[in-house]
Amino acid sequence: MSTQSQPAKFSLELVKTACSNCNLRELCLPLGLSHDETIKLDELVSTRKRLKRGEYLYRANQPFESIYAIRSGFFKTDVLLEDGRDQVTGFQMTGELLGLDGISSESHTCNAVALEDSEVCTIPFSNLEGLSREIHTLQHHFHKVMSREIVRDHGVMMLLGMMRAEERLATFLLNLSQRFTARGYSPAEFNLRMTREEIGSYLGLKLETVSRAFSRFQEEGLIAVQQKHIRILNTPGLKKLMSQQRA
Amino acid sequence: MSTQSQPAKFSLELVKTACSNCNLRELCLPLGLSHDETIKLDELVSTRKRLKRGEYLYRANQPFESIYAIRSGFFKTDVLLEDGRDQVTGFQMTGELLGLDGISSESHTCNAVALEDSEVCTIPFSNLEGLSREIHTLQHHFHKVMSREIVRDHGVMMLLGMMRAEERLATFLLNLSQRFTARGYSPAEFNLRMTREEIGSYLGLKLETVSRAFSRFQEEGLIAVQQKHIRILNTPGLKKLMSQQRA
DNA sequence: GTGAACATTTGATCCACATCAAATAGCTTC
DNA sequence: GAAGCTATTTGATGTGGATCAAATGTTCAC
Numbered sequence A, B: 001m002s003t004q005s006q007p008a009k010f011s012l013e014l015v016k017t018a019c020s021n022c023n024l025r026e027l028c029l030p031l032g033l034s035h036d037e038t039i040k041l042d043e044l045v046s047t048r049k050r051l052k053r054g055e056y057l058y059r060a061n062q063p064f065e066s067i068y069a070i071r072s073g074f075f076k077t078d079v080l081l082e083d084g085r086d087q088v089t090g091f092q093m094t095g096e097l098l099g100l101d102g103i104s105s106e107s108h109t110c111n112a113v114a115l116e117d118s119e120v121c122t123i124p125f126s127n128l129e130g131l132s133r134e135i136h137t138l139q140h141h142f143h144k145v146m147s148r149e150i151v152r153d154h155g156v157m158m159l160l161g162m163m164r165a166e167e168r169l170a171t172f173l174l175n176l177s178q179r180f181t182a183r184g185y186s187p188a189e190f191n192l193r194m195t196r197e198e199i200g201s202y203l204g205l206k207l208e209t210v211s212r213a214f215s216r217f218q219e220e221g222l223i224a225v226q227q228k229h230i231r232i233l234n235t236p237g238l239k240k241l242m243s244q245q246r247a
Numbered sequence C: 001g002t003g004a005a006c007a008t009t010t011g012a013t014c015c016a017c018a019t020c021a022a023a024t025a026g027c028t029t030c
Numbered sequence D: 001g002a003a004g005c006t007a008t009t010t011g012a013t014g015t016g017g018a019t020c021a022a023a024t025g026t027t028c029a030c
Helices: A012-017 A037-044 A124-133 A136-162 A165-182 A196-205 A207-218 A234-241 B010-018 B036-043 B125-134 B134-162 B167-180 B196-203 B207-219 B235-242
Strands: A047-050 A056-058 A067-072 A074-080 A085-094 A112-116 A118-124 A189-191 A223-226 A229-232 B048-052 B055-056 B065-071 B074-080 B086-093 B111-114 B118-124 B189-191 B223-226 B227-231
Touching: A012 B074, A037 A124, A037 A136, A037 A223, A047 A056, A067 A124, A074 A196, A085 A165, A085 A196, A085 B134, A118 A124, A124 A136, A124 B086, A124 B125, A124 B134, A136 A165, A136 B086, A136 B125, A165 A189, A165 A196, A165 A207, A165 A229, A165 A234, A196 A207, A196 B134, A207 A223, A234 B111, B036 B125, B048 B055, B055 B086, B065 B125, B086 B167, B086 B196, B118 B125, B125 B134, B134 B167, B134 B196, B167 B189, B167 B196, B167 B207, B167 B227, B167 B235, B196 B207, B207 B223
Parallel strands: none
Antiparallel strands: A047 A118, A056 A112, A067 A118, A074 A085, A074 A112, A189 A229, A223 A229, B048 B118, B055 B111, B065 B118, B074 B086, B074 B111, B189 B227, B223 B227
């Protein structure tokens, strides 16, 4: 074990939760940090939290104190309106951060729900700000992560503003595929963690439309669908779909 | 003048461009900074740039080096796709920051165009990161600004994902009204700086649909439209429109 | 293991907005 | 100040996806 080379001052618990030990460090906040710097980050991230499927990590309007790094599992964020309708604003997987939207108003602006049993690292935000005043690399990386979220949101705006249903779904599947690939999973085969209704909510479509688009993709040999299990059979074909925006 | 109490070491040019002198400091980056801290920020923001209507502040794929604070004028940001179609991702007014999307990939991901003759303050990003390692308040405020952009984008996603045309336009008008109010202008009367087509692109609608919605609002006595000049006659009426999402 | 609740698929119909088209009104330029 | 833009309005028609409906498959609780 790598722990045998570490000083004994770390408790077993701390080592267990340490960023320096985490196989997500190339996706998550420690990206680019030296070993010593990562150790400092470990001290912030000493608490982890397990959630069962369906549990809320936080809810809209709760006070914002920490951001969360997903260590395992899968989440959605959504916003509810007064009239009961809601919109999914994103799906998050391992190594991604949750809660960035809460910084601005010091309270969360959406709900974060685990879509499968999950585990997150809690990062008290004021501590993160403190450490990023010390560690330039951490500061810059954190800024990049926030900026990436803005860029992602612009992508969704384009999807919602000018793509037709099948293009939206193709874009969604290719995006998932790419993110699974970055995590060492198969680019072509994965399980959806969300329902057709949640996909539809994210893509600005009704669940029936999502279902029909899946069926159509299957008919055309682009994918094989069996419930939540997806196999991508023709990536170029899906990519081609993405570039035929509504006029 | 307040300058008479300042040390003589500041050149006239520097005083002219200084945040400490700028009447936007309560909207812009200096928010919450002490006088001394604002002076430090002044040193970063020594260069300003004037743009005529239609000029680009930056274009997609250009290297990212600075963010920009709008000192006067009005901008849009948009993203172009290969096939020539484009989507407006935002309209920005005085005191707002441009270029945050560029941090993640170190190159701009959209175009920023002046919609009227404008002036911006150039803030070299690495200097801003440096200073925000020194000034906690600046760091935290900058994080809030980025987070606010994420929250704003989520709002647009909801608008595009589940509102019908008239609700989108009502939301848009009320948002403009609120931002003009925050800048000391009338909440009820303003000039649009963008075309119907640009509004439509932002709202995921065709220009004809935007025009029809304006006409309908006018018929119903909610607003008075004369070309680009808008007078809001019935704010509660517009607000009521916003809460009838498509089922 | 069984029943109830939930998720998905598929068909039929409807409607909000897109598209196509044409007239008019402002703005720019020489 | 006339000509030529571009922006806007308004009307007529088409259509992609919503809505309504019903059958079927899957999951979970007891």
